[in-house]
Amino acid sequence: MTDTPLGPDQISGATPDNALRNADRAAAKDGPHDGPMLAADGTPLRRSLNRALRRQKLRALALVAPLLLFILITFVAPIADMLFRSVENQIVGETLPRTVAALDDWTFADGEPPDEAAYDALYSDMFLAAEAKTHTRLGGRLNYETTGISSLFRQAGRGVADIGEAQIEAIEDSSEAWDDSAFWAGLMLTGDEAAADTDLLADARARARIISGEPLAMPDETWPSAAAAAALPRTAVAYTEFALYTWSVDEDPPAEEDPWEAVWLSLALDLAANPDAPSAFSGAQAEALSAAQAALPPGTADFSFRDAFLEMDEDWGSLDVWGTIKAFGGPYTSGYFLSAADYSLNPEGVSAMPEDEQIYRTLFVRTLVMSLTITLSCILLGYPVAWLLANLPLRTANVLMILVLLPFWTSLLVRTSAWKVLLQQQGVINDILVWLGIVSDGGRLILINNATGTIIAMTHILLPFMILPLYSVMKTIPPSYLRAAKSLGATDWTAFWRVYFPQSVPGIGAGSILVFILAIGYYITPEIVGGTKGVFISNRIAYHISTSLNWGLAAALGSILLVLVLALYWLYDRIVGIDNVKLGG
Amino acid sequence: MTEAASDAFVAFERVQKSYDGETLVVKDLNLAMPKGEFLTMLGPSGSGKTTCLMMLAGFETATHGEIKLEGKPINNIPPHKRGIGMVFQNYALFPHMTVAENLAFPLEVRKIGKSEREEKIKRALDMVQMGHFGGRRPAQLSGGQQQRIALARALVFEPELVLMDEPLGALDKQLRETLQFEITRLAHDLGITVVYVTHDQTEALTMSDRVAVFDDGRIQQLAPPDELYEAPRNSFVAQFIGENNTLEGTLERVEGERCTVRLDSGEVIDAKPVNVGKAGERTKVSIRPERVEFDPELGPDAHTLKAEVREFIYMGDTFRTRLSVAGNDDFIVKTRNRADQVRLTPGQSVTIGWLPQDCRALDA
Numbered sequence: 026m027t028d029t030p031l032g033p034d035q036i037s038g039a040t041p042d043n044a045l046r047n048a049d050r051a052a053a054k055d056g057p058h059d060g061p062m063l064a065a066d067g068t069p070l071r072r073s074l075n076r077a078l079r080r081q082k083l084r085a086l087a088l089v090a091p092l093l094l095f096i097l098i099t100f101v102a103p104i105a106d107m108l109f110r111s112v113e114n115q116i117v118g119e120t121l122p123r124t125v126a127a128l129d130d131w132t133f134a135d136g137e138p139p140d141e142a143a144y145d146a147l148y149s150d151m152f153l154a155a156e157a158k159t160h161t162r163l164g165g166r167l168n169y170e171t172t173g174i175s176s177l178f179r180q181a182g183r184g185v186a187d188i189g190e191a192q193i194e195a196i197e198d199s200s201e202a203w204d205d206s207a208f209w210a211g212l213m214l215t216g217d218e219a220a221a222d223t224d225l226l227a228d229a230r231a232r233a234r235i236i237s238g239e240p241l242a243m244p245d246e247t248w249p250s251a252a253a254a255a256a257l258p259r260t261a262v263a264y265t266e267f268a269l270y271t272w273s274v275d276e277d278p279p280a281e282e283d284p285w286e287a288v289w290l291s292l293a294l295d296l297a298a299n300p301d302a303p304s305a306f307s308g309a310q311a312e313a314l315s316a317a318q319a320a321l322p323p324g325t326a327d328f329s330f331r332d333a334f335l336e337m338d339e340d341w342g343s344l345d346v347w348g349t350i351k352a353f354g355g356p357y358t359s360g361y362f363l364s365a366a367d368y369s370l371n372p373e374g375v376s377a378m379p380e381d382e383q384i385y386r387t388l389f390v391r392t393l394v395m396s397l398t399i400t401l402s403c404i405l406l407g408y409p410v411a412w413l414l415a416n417l418p419l420r421t422a423n424v425l426m427i428l429v430l431l432p433f434w435t436s437l438l439v440r441t442s443a444w445k446v447l448l449q450q451q452g453v454i455n456d457i458l459v460w461l462g463i464v465s466d467g468g469r470l471i472l473i474n475n476a477t478g479t480i481i482a483m484t485h486i487l488l489p490f491m492i493l494p495l496y497s498v499m500k501t502i503p504p505s506y507l508r509a510a511k512s513l514g515a516t517d518w519t520a521f522w523r524v525y526f527p528q529s530v531p532g533i534g535a536g537s538i539l540v541f542i543l544a545i546g547y548y549i550t551p552e553i554v555g556g557t558k559g560v561f562i563s564n565r566i567a568y569h570i571s572t573s574l575n576w577g578l579a580a581a582l583g584s585i586l587l588v589l590v591l592a593l594y595w596l597y598d599r600i601v602g603i604d605n606v607k608l609g610g
Numbered sequence: 611m612t613e614a615a616s617d618a619f620v621a622f623e624r625v626q627k628s629y630d631g632e633t634l635v636v637k638d639l640n641l642a643m644p645k646g647e648f649l650t651m652l653g654p655s656g657s658g659k660t661t662c663l664m665m666l667a668g669f670e671t672a673t674h675g676e677i678k679l680e681g682k683p684i685n686n687i688p689p690h691k692r693g694i695g696m697v698f699q700n701y702a703l704f705p706h707m708t709v710a711e712n713l714a715f716p717l718e719v720r721k722i723g724k725s726e727r728e729e730k731i732k733r734a735l736d737m738v739q740m741g742h743f744g745g746r747r748p749a750q751l752s753g754g755q756q757q758r759i760a761l762a763r764a765l766v767f768e769p770e771l772v773l774m775d776e777p778l779g780a781l782d783k784q785l786r787e788t789l790q791f792e793i794t795r796l797a798h799d800l801g802i803t804v805v806y807v808t809h810d811q812t813e814a815l816t817m818s819d820r821v822a823v824f825d826d827g828r829i830q831q832l833a834p835p836d837e838l839y840e841a842p843r844n845s846f847v848a849q850f851i852g853e854n855n856t857l858e859g860t861l862e863r864v865e866g867e868r869c870t871v872r873l874d875s876g877e878v879i880d881a882k883p884v885n886v887g888k889a890g891e892r893t894k895v896s897i898r899p900e901r902v903e904f905d906p907e908l909g910p911d912a913h914t915l916k917a918e919v920r921e922f923i924y925m926g927d928t929f930r931t932r933l934s935v936a937g938n939d940d941f942i943v944k945t946r947n948r949a950d951q952v953r954l955t956p957g958q959s960v961t962i963g964w965l966p967q968d969c970r971a972l973d974a
Contacts, residue, residue, distance in 0.1 A: 503700065503702070505698045505699075505700060505702040506702055506704060508667075508669055508689070508696075508698070508702070509696065509698055509702035509704075510704075510715070511668075511669075511688075511689040511690045512667055512668075512689055512690070512692075512694060512695070512696035512764075512773075513690075513695075513696075513715055513716035513719065513763065513764075513767070514690050514691075514693070514716050514719045514720055514767065515690055515715070515716075515719045516690055516719075517690075519719055520690075523715070524704050524715075527706045528704075528705065528706055
């Protein structure tokens with residue numbers, strides 16, 4: 026080398042920079058290409074490369090396939106199901122389809138209960154639901170919204186068979202033919218067998234399928250005939266539903282079963298409404314129908330389902346009941362999410378819950394604040410330990426590592442229960458404090474069954490999740506950085522704060538994300554040591570899953586939690602940057 | 611050495627170091643450096659050279675003895691107050707700071723004002739020809755560039771003593787040579803005192819004013835490079851520095867600047883006694899490969915040896931011939947590639963010889 030010093034860019038020979046530069050120069054010399062680069066055999070290079078890589082890619086895919094499937098089945102699907110459940114509300118529309126349809130023109134603002142058509146629809150819906158025993162489920166569902174509906178529905182399920190008792194008895198007494206199940210079947214098949222009312226059958230079939238919840242393997246029977254359906258429309262519908270239900274759920278031929286009361290009552294109403302109905306039939310059928318028609322008690326033509334329901338329970342005249350059915354009639358509802366945010370969807374619209382019933386927003390805020398506190402305590406306690414682990418000689422560090430991991434190997438319940446022993450007012454910690462004279466015997470600290478207890482116990486339990494990522498990041502920071510800083514004149518503190526700490530931030534980030542996300546969904550520990558002031562939103566979710574059985578609300582709370590976590594994650598990415606998170610090396 | 615230590619810039623006085631309380635890593639080290647010297651500590655790994663450097667920097671404490679800087683003991687001064695610049699083997703550039711921030715670090719902790727800081731950073735970067743790289747991160751630089759920055763950072767706060775711990779170890783040969791030259795030039799231009807640790811003897815020989823050869827926790831020889839090469843004081847130094855042929859034998863006669871050695875194979879050769887006892891004791895004679903001649907035309911009193919060619923290696927500017935001499939199958943002879951130089955073939959018998967003063971009789 027001569028007197029003229031060479032800059033780094035003028036160094037000749039094999040430096041990494043020069044190699045790159047030479048490659049660039051070589052590429053430039055080849056000049057621009059026309060069209061795609063070709064492989065040796067003339068196929069485009071890109072395609073050639075893809076073909077060469079395809080096998081590799083397929084093998085990689087095959088290797089990850091089991092995990093992919095596992096995750097899809099056990100993770101993605103349940104989350105999707107949860108999200109769906111939080112808005113899903115098909116039970117009302119499926120159980121009371123005609124009622125919901127009849128309420129189309131009615132609004133809560135009308136100020137009075139709906140008209141007879143709605144009660145009529147309610148009767149036929151309720152009768153089928155009572156047979157299938159789905160009315161209690163619906164009652165339970167609507168009871169979340171308006172208290173009392175559950176018992177109202179259960180009572181209606183029992184009483185619906187008694188509606189129109191006078192009419193049913195009159196028909197029964199008018200001719201012995203009505204006691205014959207096969208006679209009913211014959212009545213419905215009157216006329217040209219080919220001319221069945223297929224639309225009616227299809228409707229009934231769809232309904233029976235929903236109510237029974239199973240695909241129906243019905244023999245393609247032909248009820249009702251078009252003639253019967255024209256003369257006795259209500260009866261045809263009621264009988265078809267009865268027949269399908271009997272066939273598919275009870276698995277009995279309808280011709281051998283007594284028809285439901287709903288069929289009898291429908292016949293009475295048909296005969297009262299259409300005096301010429303018997304003339305569409307002939308022979309014994311016509312005779313029996315005429316006899317029944319003659320025997321009908323007076324006032325059958327003006328039969329009111331509304332009166333019948335009101336007689337059962339006055340609440341059937343209540344605006345709130347009908348308003349609730351109307352408000353939750355749709356297949357999807359925002360009701361669960363509104364409840365989860367301390368609002369309620371009621372017949373008048375959306376309104377805030379009374380202040381003493383607002384719990385979820387408080388719980389969400391508490392969950393977030395306490396999770397942050399726990400994360401912060403974990404950083405404060407875990408950082409020195411991780412530093413020690415990373416800087417001690419290997420043998421000592423391994424022993425210490427076992428101490429860190431030991432809590433991992435004991436049951437969560439044991440650890441949490443141990444905290445109960447330690448923290449309670451007559452517990453070890455208070456005893457020691459009293460013995461030391463730091464607190465008086467009367468002034469024992471309340472360390473458990475409140476937020477303090479939850480924070481202490483959860484910090485302990487989640488500490489390893491902070492220490493491990495911190496340790497693995499610190500392990501990669503060479504001690505020479507600190508030495509360099511000190512040799513450059515930095516005090517121990519400056520060297521740590523300006524040089525070591527910034528490099529350990531990715532570990533803090535990874536640990537914080539782990540701890541925070543685990544904390545926000547924690548359930549067992551707050552349940553055991555949290556009392557009332559230290560429980561998290563997850564405890565409320567668990568309550569709705571296992572005790573109140575309001576899964577929709579639980580799903581809505583869970584979805585909000587999920588969105589919150591994702592939002593915080595996004596925020597973290599914006600502020601710290603997710604590539605600044607390192608779990609190791 | 612002891613009288614020089616009083617006014618030396620850096621002085622180790624009877625320094626010992628033990629890590630485990632059982633073995634000494636550094637045994638009784640005495641060393642005095644005048645201001646402005648470029649001293650290299652050279653030695654195999656585990657010889658204690660890095661430990662010495664770390665003690666000087668303040669990262670290790672001496673178990674016994676005193677280390678003095680400008681006459682003042684520094685044993686109890688923490689590293690950050692010693693004001694010694696240091697360049698590390700893996701550069702130790704702070705990865706989360708830009709180049710300029712790295713250079714600003716030592717100035718900031720010294721509370722130097724912004725404008726002065728910037729001026730010093732600029733000067734330091736220009737000094738290592740990296741003036742335009744202030745905004746880059748260390749990870750965006752090549753190894754050689756990083757080393758330049760590390761150098762600039764160690765110099766930016768103008769220390770009078772700079773320590774370098776194998777700074778060029780991770781670089782390729784070409785870059786290493788360029789930087790060797792630059793480091794020596796900077797050291798001389800700035801008049802700084804440098805303690806340089808390396809296990810690369812070429813580096814030590816080309817860069818240093820003096821080289822301290824370490825082995826087994828002691829300085830085996832402290833001398834300028836030429837003296838070290840030409841006149842190794844013991845057989846370890848002779849072996850360690852440069853290429854060397856060793857023949858073992860017994861001293862037959864010692865007379866002033868000349869001695870006669872009877873080799874184990876029975877032949878007799880002349881040598882210069884350097885580190886030997888009296889007649890009858892064992893010795894190792896050391897001859898540099900380039901000082902051996904074929905078919906020598908030496909004085910009548912010079913001894914010659916018969917040799918058989920084992921291997922001939924063409925190396926461009928030189929030829930290496932491996933010979934079998936007096937029972938040693940690895941006797942190397944280096945000859946320059948001249949037009950008239952014969953190329954020997956394996957199996958050929960030759961006569962070799964050397965001037966007696968080039969053949970040094972050392973400790974066994």
